[in-house]
Amino acid sequence: MKKLIGLAIAIFFAVSIFAQTDSKALFKLPAVDIQNINGAPFSTKDIKNGGKPVIITFWATWCKPCIKEHDAINELYSDWVKETGVKMYSVSIDNARSSKQVLPLVNGKGWDFEVLLDPNGDFKRAMNVNVPPHTFILNGNGDIVWQHVGYLDGDEAQYIQIVKKVLKGEAIK
Amino acid sequence: MVIFGLLLKAPVLFSQDFLSEGKVTGNTQIDAQYYSEDDKLGITDSTLNYKKFGMNGFANLIYTNGNFSAGARFEGFLNPMLGFDTRFEGIGVPYWFTKYKTGTLEMTAGHFYEQFGSGLILRSWEEWTLGYDNNIYGFNAHFSPYKGVMLKGLVGVQRYFWEPYENSNRGIVRGLDGNFFLNEMFGSMTDSKTKIELGGSFVSKYEKVPEITYTKDSSYIEVTELGDTINWTNHKVYRLDLPYNVGSWAARANIARGGFNFYVEYAEKGNDPNATNSYIYKKGQAIYTTLSYSQKGLGIFLASKWIDNMSYKSKFSESGNPPMLDINYLPAISKEHQYSLATLYPYATQPNGEFGLQGQVIYTIPKNTALGGKYGTTLSVNYSLAKSIEKDTIISSITGTQAGTDGYETSFFSIGNLTFFQDINILLEKKINSSFKFKAAFYSQEYNQHVIEDEIFDDKHIVKAKIGVLDLTYKLDAKNSLRMELQGLWTEEDDGNWAAAMLEYNISPKWFFGVQDEFNYGNPNDDKQVHYYNFTFGFNQESNRISLRYGRQRDGLLCVGGVCRYVPASTGLTLTITSSF
Numbered sequence: 001m002k003k004l005i006g007l008a009i010a011i012f013f014a015v016s017i018f019a020q021t022d023s024k025a026l027f028k029l030p031a032v033d034i035q036n037i038n039g040a041p042f043s044t045k046d047i048k049n050g051g052k053p054v055i056i057t058f059w060a061t062w063c064k065p066c067i068k069e070h071d072a073i074n075e076l077y078s079d080w081v082k083e084t085g086v087k088m089y090s091v092s093i094d095n096a097r098s099s100k101q102v103l104p105l106v107n108g109k110g111w112d113f114e115v116l117l118d119p120n121g122d123f124k125r126a127m128n129v130n131v132p133p134h135t136f137i138l139n140g141n142g143d144i145v146w147q148h149v150g151y152l153d154g155d156e157a158q159y160i161q162i163v164k165k166v167l168k169g170e171a172i173k
Numbered sequence: 174m175v176i177f178g179l180l181l182k183a184p185v186l187f188s189q190d191f192l193s194e195g196k197v198t199g200n201t202q203i204d205a206q207y208y209s210e211d212d213k214l215g216i217t218d219s220t221l222n223y224k225k226f227g228m229n230g231f232a233n234l235i236y237t238n239g240n241f242s243a244g245a246r247f248e249g250f251l252n253p254m255l256g257f258d259t260r261f262e263g264i265g266v267p268y269w270f271t272k273y274k275t276g277t278l279e280m281t282a283g284h285f286y287e288q289f290g291s292g293l294i295l296r297s298w299e300e301w302t303l304g305y306d307n308n309i310y311g312f313n314a315h316f317s318p319y320k321g322v323m324l325k326g327l328v329g330v331q332r333y334f335w336e337p338y339e340n341s342n343r344g345i346v347r348g349l350d351g352n353f354f355l356n357e358m359f360g361s362m363t364d365s366k367t368k369i370e371l372g373g374s375f376v377s378k379y380e381k382v383p384e385i386t387y388t389k390d391s392s393y394i395e396v397t398e399l400g401d402t403i404n405w406t407n408h409k410v411y412r413l414d415l416p417y418n419v420g421s422w423a424a425r426a427n428i429a430r431g432g433f434n435f436y437v438e439y440a441e442k443g444n445d446p447n448a449t450n451s452y453i454y455k456k457g458q459a460i461y462t463t464l465s466y467s468q469k470g471l472g473i474f475l476a477s478k479w480i481d482n483m484s485y486k487s488k489f490s491e492s493g494n495p496p497m498l499d500i501n502y503l504p505a506i507s508k509e510h511q512y513s514l515a516t517l518y519p520y521a522t523q524p525n526g527e528f529g530l531q532g533q534v535i536y537t538i539p540k541n542t543a544l545g546g547k548y549g550t551t552l553s554v555n556y557s558l559a560k561s562i563e564k565d566t567i568i569s570s571i572t573g574t575q576a577g578t579d580g581y582e583t584s585f586f587s588i589g590n591l592t593f594f595q596d597i598n599i600l601l602e603k604k605i606n607s608s609f610k611f612k613a614a615f616y617s618q619e620y621n622q623h624v625i626e627d628e629i630f631d632d633k634h635i636v637k638a639k640i641g642v643l644d645l646t647y648k649l650d651a652k653n654s655l656r657m658e659l660q661g662l663w664t665e666e667d668d669g670n671w672a673a674a675m676l677e678y679n680i681s682p683k684w685f686f687g688v689q690d691e692f693n694y695g696n697p698n699d700d701k702q703v704h705y706y707n708f709t710f711g712f713n714q715e716s717n718r719i720s721l722r723y724g725r726q727r728d729g730l731l732c733v734g735g736v737c738r739y740v741p742a743s744t745g746l747t748l749t750i751t752s753s754f
Binding site: 010014027028030033035038039040042061062063067071075083091095096097098100101103104106107108109110119120121122125126128129130131135146147148149150152153155157158 | 196198199200233235237242258286287288291292296298299301302315321323352354356358368370402427429432434436461463466467468469470471472473474476502504505506508509510511512527533535537548549551553602646648651652653654656661679680681682683684685712713715716717718751753754
């Protein structure tokens with residue numbers, strides 16, 4: 001039975017991979033029920049920016065490079081919004097131990113972007129995130145067009161460059 | 174069989190339309206380690222059991238098409254890396270699912286992860302770096318009958334290494350949860366500034382329990398009328414009346430208004446004699462509450478928790494490490510730190526009874542002020558404390574232990590005298606100019622080694638440690654940066670003092686080089702004054718990341734989310750590949 005299931009899954013994926021059409025988009029944003037920063041229900045299908053690009057980044061309060069990434073982006077964020085109209089959603093994967101610390105941390109740090117809570121990693125799994133930080137860029141249709149793992153000082157320059165390309169409809173690679 | 178049929182037929186029957194719309198995404202991670210012998214750490218081929226090479230890897234695939242999705246995770250541990258239980262050795266598909274959503278009903282068949290409230294009575298989750306996975310295999314339904322209302326129901330069995338569920342070799346978990354967001358449910362509350370969310374859950378475990386008996390002989394002498402003496406032995410057999418079903422319930426509330434956010438969850442568990450609580454019949458109780466106030470530039474957070482006898486597993490005889498078959502999750506209340514020496518003495522929840530408290534203030538001194546400087550300065554102060562709860566122990570005259578009794582008496586929210594853990598820390602973050610920024614941190618920790626590592630409840634071995642950290646980042650230009658970390662840990666106890674230094678050179682967005690040394694210079698045993706050096710090289714390319722590390726890994730607890738795994742010391746080469754698509 002186990003083997004049969006395994007085989008069925010293998011066939012299933014093999015067939016579906018070959019059947020895929022070529023598209024610039026990597027994949028569509030999955031709809032997952034998570035929480036807003038206050039702990040109220042939030043569906044990721046509501047991640048929208050009126051046809052403008054969106055940045056989604058996964059982070060946690062205990063993740064050193066994530067905090068650096070957020071601090072760096074926060075300094076530039078108002079300029080980014082003015083220039084490109086981009087909106088950033090920052091998804092905390094802190095679990096019950098620290099998810100309630102996210103709201104005071106975000107405010108205490110004065111971060112301006114929208115923060116969401118994913119305390120049991122449901123959205124993280126749906127987005128195939130291994131470890132934070134993991135950053136995605138979505139085009140105006142809500143398709144994921146670019147993703148990046150890790151954070152090194154200066155990476156934020158690349159994010160905004162990609163956003164500008166998306167706005168102009170240029171090829172990313 | 175139905176699912177199997179569905180899976181097999183789906184791609185064939187629904188033909189092009191179904192497939193052309195669908196997308197396959199996935200991710201993979203491989204950690205491979207080559208171990209070398211190391212005289213200094215006492216590592217030889219035989220201590221390694223001749224397992225010179227360890228590899229943990231997984232590949233995850235998700236197929237999504239509109240409201241339908243299916244996925245599977247393939248895992249291999251060949252052999253499991255050092256620090257992972259040898260029972261993980263193997264290769265296969267321990268996780269797969271199919272999910273469909275029609276209207277407001279979402280059904281999952283297969284394996285799934287779920288959390289009710291903050292997880293006090295039910296949480297299934299996975300953390301790859303810990304080797305932790307308590308996924309539930311069965312059915313899960315989410316249904317929203319009315320806006321603002323979310324009902325969840327599930328039935329299943331949990332993962333136990335690679336062992337399939339058969340012949341009642343572990344319990345069955347059933348759960349119900351309801352979440353009610355009042356502001357969405359009632360039109361009159363839509364515009365209210367006060368946001369109220371209420372929830373409740375019920376979880377039960379069924380398990381086929383064996384007989385556990387105790388015998389007790391008492392003898393007495395009888396002298397008959399004729400003057401003969403008779404030696405009588407009274408032989409009694411007592412049987413533990415183990416419950417087949419163990420239930421638990423929880424209620425919670427989340428209230429937000431203005432800058433305030435308040436959360437409380439209370440949980441109770443029925444009698445559940447098990448290996449963790451030494452087979453006592455007392456009910457379990459837990460309360461977890463948080464309160465925060467924040468506005469731009471200021472965040473204040475307070476949390477407290479009190480738990481008693483809350484270990485809840487789907488097999489009553491399961492205990493120890495690695496933690497398996499956990500139905501619930503008890504969050505540790507201390508802060509998870511970012512720097513390595515600050516995590517040398519990490520706290521882990523004591524499920525048999527603990528009181529915890531935490532407070533944190535984060536304040537950003539505004540830009541363009543005397544103290545804030547040109548870029549602002551952030552200051553964080555955090556305090557956490559974990560203590561025992563009061564217990565008046567009851568010893569059974571039959572078993573000679575607590576087994577078979579209520580174990581002890583305690584009153585709700587009582588605080589005992591024994592300190593398990595205490596941590597006070599302060600972190601300063603400051604950017605000096607466009608190219609230079611630093612972070613400085615100081616920690617003062619008290620760690621009850623007997624309680625946390627050996628489950629001996631006394632204060633005979635408390636490690637008091639002071640830790641200092643300096644983290645400097647210097648940007649050479651837009652892409653090149655240097656980062657240096659200097660850390661010191663000072664303690665009279667355990668392994669004594671440590672010093673650590675690290676230098677990183679980053680070329681955004683692709684390259685990464687690092688050199689690191691942790692030196693246990695204060696170890697009372699001269700032979701153990703070891704340099705734990707590491708050389709790291711990394712390469713990022715979009716969502717691919719490849720890193721290579723050579724060096725020594727110190728032994729210790731690796732913790733994520735309050736669950737810890739012991740990692741033994743090792744020397745060698747580690748290759749990590751992670752990728753998402």
